Amino acid sequence: MATETSETAWMQSNGPEGDVVMASRVRLARNLQGVPFPVHLDAARGRAMTDHVLEAVSSLSRDWQLKPLRLESLAPLDRQILVEKHLASPLLVADPIRYEAVVTDARETVSVMVGEEDHLRIQVLLPGLGLSAAWSVADRLDDALEERLDFAFDADHGYLTAYPTNVGTGLRASVMVHLPALVLTREAGALFHTLAQTGVVVRGLYGEGSEGRGSIFQISNQVSLGRSEEEMVHALTVVAEQVVGRERHARQQLEKAAPLALADRVGRAFGVLAHARILTSEEALRLLSEVQLGIALGTLPGFREATFSELVSLTRPGLLQRYAGHELDAGERDRTRADLIQRHLAVG
């Protein structure tokens, strides 16, 4: 089971501030000089662009251990799994699949989406709070690729991108955070409102429309023009540290103000997760979130041979079907999800 995703570093272990920050991500948008943005590319020119990028990738040092995956050669399930692991965006794997590709390394820390909104989106994803480390890996890969590819760059505007919000550094940094106490105490709304005023964007686990599911949020900075990459990464790190502090404080407050209600809530979540036979993905996410709060507070034992990040991902339809080894209808998924989670709960 867990072996199926053992390659995915960000899910596998808890990184710095891992009680709150599940993962850190840095993404660079890059485009080839003289080639239209993907939205204007026909299949033939798109394929030529992809071939060109993959050729550059294959010429990189072996240390990068990069493996190109052409989406047209992947089954729909495998494409879905790339999204569930946050290695590809829903947009990249959406039909029609023509020439798009994803390049990943063995541990799935690095992924390069080819043919999404921009020709290249270089992404580095690390467990816990590690934006600087992610940025420095992304920067090295960017440099290595730029030696082989001619990126569209303007002395005034910086890197040119398909969408104006990305122009400049082409950088977007984000952290995936678990904020159960801030949600329980209803402080999350006010916090996000304050963050929005500083140009920081908060979305749900799987982007717009998934706000608050499992109390997991993605916090990112939006402006990519007028500041250096280091400044942006540092600014978001400071924001993330503040959020970590607020969440930890809210947890302590909950423990102090209503220890029994808290123990009751996480206990019930544990009890249902441990004994239900049918779990929808929405209920599983909610209950896993509450159990994880109990684990963070030391009220409950940790998950067995799995992290919270891993279980959150493993209970998604694609990874769940890979776990089962065959296609599952919705009813079978709900049963398999309950079964999978129970194997990872330290009962008794």
Added chain:
Amino acid sequence: MATETSETAWMQSNGPEGDVVMASRVRLARNLQGVPFPVHLDAARGRAMTDHVLEAVSSLSRDWQLKPLRLESLAPLDRQILVEKHLASPLLVADPIRYEAVVTDARETVSVMVGEEDHLRIQVLLPGLGLSAAWSVADRLDDALEERLDFAFDADHGYLTAYPTNVGTGLRASVMVHLPALVLTREAGALFHTLAQTGVVVRGLYGEGSEGRGSIFQISNQVSLGRSEEEMVHALTVVAEQVVGRERHARQQLEKAAPLALADRVGRAFGVLAHARILTSEEALRLLSEVQLGIALGTLPGFREATFSELVSLTRPGLLQRYAGHELDAGERDRTRADLIQRHLAVG
């Protein structure tokens, strides 16, 4: 904990058809010749009536092991516990307490309420389906008391009682049944409707207004005139056997039609009971009922050192406070209830 109620035979063990029938009860209404019914008695005459009855009781053979309890000498909590054990009616222990008494034996199989609607209500309560056995104990006690007391009796109407529905034999027979599958399959309503047409009354666990809580019902026959006691007891036994058959059939149907949904439901109930820290009496009753269904179907292990009947009773406010050894406010009761139930769940 369980030792606190070890005297109460009906709670302690499962009797015949114990998977469905929790207890059987036979009750005889008797009044003293020439003494007004309790509703018309002042305290002085009531006290004289009680003294007279208790004197007769004390002269019975020692085999009966009867112990008189004058309600005025009992703390309110102890009176409440008598009701929770079904040894006294809510009416008997309702204020004002003047001269009323309850006579019980060591195992609390027999109870005689003195000064409720009738001067005496002789009750025998046995675990499982045992109406004939209960009747024969009640009949023997009635005979023994009638040797010592002059019961109001009319050659045409039989025993005279405060309420006309009891005139004749003065007998009311009832069974307490657990019908979770008939409730889940929504067959209970139609069944009760059919029973009502044959003069059989269905009420909730604690009388009117408690219908369906924990899927526990009291089924009794109402008409006490025109049939012999043996006929009435036999008739209700036949009804009870039919109900047992219907419930068992419904359980099998549920297991056949939706085994997973059933396992999910009883599993969730078990999980919450085993891990919640706060349980209201209503939620506890509902969850105990679902867990008991799982136990009856062999899906879950049995309760540890307790029966379903015992836990249903022990989670009531009075017995819960006796279990705790001191008075508890509502919040403390909800915590103690969760604690008590967890001690009796066979977890892990």
